Amino acid sequence: MTTPQPISLGPQAGEADFGLIVAECFGVEVPTFQGEGPSCGHPAIFIRLSRCNLTCTKCDTKYTWDWSQFDPRKESTKRTVEDLLAYAALSPVELVVITGGEPLIQQARLVPLVRGLISAGKRVEVETNGSIAPLHELVIDGVRFNVSPKLASFGIKESKSIVPAALEAFVASRRAGFKFVASTLADLDRIAELADTYRLAPVWVMPEGTTPEAITATTRVLADAVAARHWHFTTRLHVLAFADARGR
Incomplete structure (x- = not known):
């Protein structure tokens, strides 16, 4: 496996000249789990891509896009497909989670x-904010999309984060689940509006928070109302197990 080299380019220039812009890969050297959604608790390898098309104020991976706080040359590497395949091959774990940032930019x-x-022999879950429709070449057996449309309460204008054509494409793919971050009962009302408008199913709700205490408190606020709507509920296992440590 080749050693990734630090990016020597600006945050946007020349990005088509090599494979993929990667923020981090983990789960091989120190095993971990998928922390959210339908596969919560499954052993997993993560490939986190850099760059995002949104600027959510509550984002917990700002090192993939917020160059006012982070240096892209320190937070990104350029990796070839062959390199990333070799990395994944080092582990017997079946599930590979491709996340971001927003991976569908690339x-x-x-x-x-x-x-x-x-x-x-791997299976792939793509974590996406749902604002970019997937290429048909990615809508194939072995791939699932964990689509997480961002509500206004997450710190982004929904005129940017809710893209009807993209949501319709994910629904049509029949390979997507819709995972919403929520903090309040009002968030659940908005999720219901979106689910009804765009026929989003299945719906997963995840409590917002980056500490075990916050996750627990928000879970208790939301749980009864989520159950009453017959939606799925997911925790953030990596926060509970590893205190939201980077690379876990």
């Missing part, structure tokens, strides 16, 4: 990576 470059992972 989805044309994801196609050979995803195909290689599936050929190697």
Whole structure:
């Protein structure tokens, strides 16, 4: 496996000249789990891509896009598909989670990576904010999309984060679940509006928070109302187990 080299380019320039812009990979050297959504608790390898098309104030991975706080040359590396496939092959774990940032910004470059992972016997979950429709080359057996549309309460204008055509494409793919971060009962009302408008299903609700205490408190606020709507509920296992440590 080749050693990734620090990016020597600006945050946008020249990004089509190599494989993928990666923030971090983890789960091989120190095993971990998928912390959220339908596969919560499953052993997993993570490939976190850099860059995002949104600027959510409550984002917990701002090191993938917020260059007012972070240096992209320190927070990003350029990796070839072959390098990333070799990394995943070091682990017997079946599930590979491709997350971000927003990974579908680089989805044309994801196609050979995803195909290689599936050929190697892996299954892939793509964590996406749902504002970019997936290429049909990614809508294939072995791939699932964990679509997490961002509400205004997450610190972003919904005119940017809620993209009807993209949501419709995910629904049509029949390979997507819809995972919403929520803090209040009012958030659940907004989720219901979106689910009804765009026929989003299945719906997963995840309590907002980056500490075990916050996750527990928000869970107790939301749990009864989520159950009453017959939606799925997911915790953030990595926060509870590893105190939201980076790379876990």
